[in-house]
Amino acid sequence: MLSKRPYLIPAFYDWIVDQGHVPHLVVNAHAEGVMVPTVFVEDGHIQLNIGPNAVRDFYMDRVAISFEARFAGQPEQVYVPMHAVKAIVDRDSGQGATFSDEPEETFPQSDDVGAGSTEAPTTGRKGRPQLRAVRGNEEAGSDPEISKRDGKPDDGGPDDDPPPGGGGGGKGGPSLRVVK
Secondary structure (H helix, E strand, C coil): CECCHHHHHHHHHHHHHHCCCCEEEEEECCCCCCECCHHHCECCEEEEECCCCCEEEEEECCCEEEEEEEECCEEEEEEEEHHHEEEEEECCCCCEEECCCCCCCECCCCCCCCCCCCCCCCCCCCCCCEEEEECCCCCCCCCHHHHEECCEECCCCHHHCCCCCCCCCCCCCCEEEEEC
16 A cells, blocks of 8 residues: 555645744654764654755655755755655644554655656646746747647647747746746
């Protein structure tokens, strides 16, 4: 059976952050694939502040959580596979979720987007709109990958027209456009 962790951890993270509180992860530091600063590991576990003000380049998918944080003033890259997360809790109230190891639990080894990546994906899932930077003077439909949808010619709908003035980035800078 698929593990509940990859579904519950993002939900609890959002719930805690939406309250203006600080989410913490309790991680089995000795689990396979975990990358954390070992000097801060106590009894095989490490508690990590994953609040938006404490981390950089935060990325979470169904496979893992990754980010950069400072430990004793030194920046460190952290990578925590979902199977290594023991709990996610609200630092302020102590509420959250704890997870025990269940023998029948299975974890995804890759995700549709950005499996194991430390950066947010740049392309969306098939069939979903995505954003990308375009130059201010780029004409709509000049990229053959963008001008076709499902192998059919572009229908030239209103979303496909370039913004007036050659782009919304001002002075020829990059702008964003929905790509179907």
